[in-house]
Amino acid sequence: MLRILSILVVLFGGAAVGLRSAELALDRNVSGDLVRAGAWEMRVSESLVSADPYAQAERARSGVIPLASGEGFTLTARHDSQGRRLNGRCAYSVSGATPAARFWSLTLFDEGGHLVANAAQRQGFTSTELSRDAKGGFAINVGSQVMPGDWLPAPPAGFVLLLRLYDTPIGTGVSVTPEQVPAITRLACA
């Protein structure tokens, strides 16, 4: 009787641990394709047919259609360059270099992944509509209060920035270094 009980514990206990650990692994994005550069993170093999099994499972559960290699590449920022969570109660400047790409766009979402409605009807910028300095540099100001220059309104709460590179060599075996991505500098907090 004790023997049967032990076998049942091993089978059901093992199955429960195995299923729960698989669920946790997928929820916490443990796949090895998550790479960080500065404030930005990116999934280097997200669109590949040969992505690792965890990345394939995460993709199958999410239903998203990632930009394909040869089409574009997406970088996500949830923190500033000092590693502090992005929050609209603070003002930020997004400036510096961007990886090689024919075009790019920077879009702001709330933490639930939704675009944020605002009076300025501004949810992002493309690389062609920014003001540039004499050296071609840009600075996008992000915050919930009106700011001079290229202002991207944020909600007075946590938010996420997505930098999409269109027509870029990134993603086809070309990696991104922290020097190649824009810095997200916290300016002041309310």
Next chain:
Amino acid sequence: MRLMGKLAEAVRLLACLFLVAISVHIVSVLSVPSLSHADAFSLVSRLGPELRLLPLDGHETLLDGMEDPDIAASVCSFDLAAGPVKLTLPAGADGFSSIALHQEGGGAFFALSNSAAEKGRIEVVALTPAQAADRAADDDPDNPSGEVRAVSSRTRGFAVFRALALFPSQRQAAKALIAGARCQHVE
């Protein structure tokens, strides 16, 4: 001695439990892509019939997780079992537009942007390896077709057409461009 025996039995049970857990973990992760009904191919297939161009208005979260408001996009699903499929997007070299081909089970097997546009369009023929071999055998070496071919290891898949509006005022034009895309079977 009796205590040692019980300890050994407990260790044996724990090791078995660990092995069962690892096996279940691996099988679960590997089986998610084939069992999921929330993957991109399943979602696109449910939007409409094969080869019909379907704008992604209202379904933008299908794209890369969070919609880019400056991107207009449409999709069509296809089944190569009925023959090769030609995907066409009328697009000049200005701005950004693209065709990406994804296969059932996940992953893009081909993508082309308008930097490779010719004669005012981007065009690609999706085929199975067998169809690609047949087509290559029919090619005239003295008069190459110039056709762009993308070989998929799976018969079913879908195409995504994207166009970027460089300015908010160009969003309608980007949608109009995407609406001109075509998905059709070819001989």
